[in-house]
Amino acid sequence: MNCTDFLAKLTDYFDGQIDPELLAEVKQHLGTCHHCEVVVDTTRKTIDVYRGDRSYELPESLHERMRAAVMERCRATGRLPDIELKGKKMPSPEEFLKEEAERLNR
Amino acid sequence: MALRSSPILADPLRDVPPPPVPQPPHVAVAEEPHPDIALVERAKAGDTAAFEQLVRQYERQIFRTAQHITQNREDAEDITQDVFFKAFQKLEQFQGNSKFSTWLVRIAVNESLMRLRKRKTSKTVSMDQDVETDEGSIPRDFAEWRPNPEQNFSQAELADILRRTIAGLPPGFRTVFTLRDIENLSTEETAEALGLSVPAVKSRLLRARLQLRERLSRYFRQTQEGPK
Numbered sequence: 639m640n641c642t643d644f645l646a647k648l649t650d651y652f653d654g655q656i657d658p659e660l661l662a663e664v665k666q667h668l669g670t671c672h673h674c675e676v677v678v679d680t681t682r683k684t685i686d687v688y689r690g691d692r693s694y695e696l697p698e699s700l701h702e703r704m705r706a707a708v709m710e711r712c713r714a715t716g717r718l719p720d721i722e723l724k725g726k727k728m729p730s731p732e733e734f735l736k737e738e739a740e741r742l743n744r
Numbered sequence: 745m746a747l748r749s750s751p752i753l754a755d756p757l758r759d760v761p762p763p764p765v766p767q768p769p770h771v772a773v774a775e776e777p778h779p780d781i782a783l784v785e786r787a788k789a790g791d792t793a794a795f796e797q798l799v800r801q802y803e804r805q806i807f808r809t810a811q812h813i814t815q816n817r818e819d820a821e822d823i824t825q826d827v828f829f830k831a832f833q834k835l836e837q838f839q840g841n842s843k844f845s846t847w848l849v850r851i852a853v854n855e856s857l858m859r860l861r862k863r864k865t866s867k868t869v870s871m872d873q874d875v876e877t878d879e880g881s882i883p884r885d886f887a888e889w890r891p892n893p894e895q896n897f898s899q900a901e902l903a904d905i906l907r908r909t910i911a912g913l914p915p916g917f918r919t920v921f922t923l924r925d926i927e928n929l930s931t932e933e934t935a936e937a938l939g940l941s942v943p944a945v946k947s948r949l950l951r952a953r954l955q956l957r958e959r960l961s962r963y964f965r966q967t968q969e970g971p972k
Contacts, residue, residue, distance in 0.1 A: 645882075645883075645950070648950060648953075649946045649949055649950045649953075650946070652953075653931065655931075672886075673883075673886040676886050676887070676888055677883050677886070677954075677957070679888070679889070680888075680889050680957050680960075680961060680964075681953050681954065681957045683889060683893070683964070684953060684956050684957040684960055685925045685953065687894055687902075687906065687960070688906060688910070688921075688925060688926055688956070689925065689926060689928075690894075691902075691903065691906050693899075693902075693903035693906070693907070694808050694811050694812070695804075695808075696807065701803060701804060701807075704803060704807070704821060704824055704825065705796070705799050705800060705803055707825055708799055708803070708824070708825050708828040708829060709792065709795075709796050709799065711825065711829050712792060712795060712828070712829060712832045713792055715829075715833075
């Protein structure tokens with residue numbers, strides 16, 4: 639296994655979705671390639687640091703206000719008939735994401 | 745707020761079943777119905793208290809998701825309200841084929857991407873533009889990081905670094921990373937929420953993770969000169 643093969647398996651490796659034979663190859667590669675070992679360590683840390691980030695939390699009072707506003711709207715209007723809304727054409731999710739990937743690749 | 749314009753996700757209110765997950769053979773699956781199903785049924789019958797319980801359960805998750813995608817707190821507040829309001833109006837369309845939370849996330853992603861498109865922020869250049877992104881799946885920085893690197897920054901500094909770094913990702917990558925790694929959805933649930941295939945999610949997730957890693961490395965790497 640070389641570094642490119644390893645990278646192709648990185649997501650499965652992180653997610654524990656890798657068959658035992660391939661896992662052994664991955665571990666063998668990691669034992670011999672310092673660069674890939676660093677990539678694994680620092681990518682894992684990247685995920686951890688974002689998971690631990692609490693700066694997006696709102697105070698409970700603001701959440702309560704938001705919930706109250708939602709319920710007020712729901713109670714005031716009830717469920718509406720299923721009306722198709724007309725608007726300008728927007729890309730599908732696949733188109734949107736593809737567009738972004740292409741922009742990235744330029 | 746008025747409902748407006750057509751969706752970015754193809755039929756965001758569609759309640760699609762998740763992609764099949766291979767099951768080990770000879771395992772008896774005793775499936776308990778998810779407790780949300782009963783709440784949804786009660787809400788469909790007009791019990792607003794049941795719907796309020798669902799709002800209570802998922803409002804934080806929807807808010808965080810919207811804030812990560814839009815990178816704007818006011819937008820995230822509006823979107824959170826719109827998501828639950830829309831879900832309440834269209835509750836009949838939820839048939840229990842997916843988890844209720846995944847259905848909500850799908851609506852939230854659509855609303856958030858629509859908001860970005862409206863603001864055209866996907867075309868803005870971030871502060872992290874100096875990291876070339878044309879080969880986002882190939883790591884170039886192999887410096888080790890300091891132990892507990894986040895402890896070298898104040899809480900506010902760290903929050904700023906994380907926010908600016910994730911804001912520099914293309915929205916599509918940011919969305920996949922948010923759902924999969926921050927909100928801890930499974931790969932299959934993420935695929936379902938975004939209308940993407942499992943391989944497409946994996947590919948985007950890899951690039952998102954590697955790009956974030958590369959950018960954070962500038963702040964966290966072990967170096968005498970400090971962050972570049």
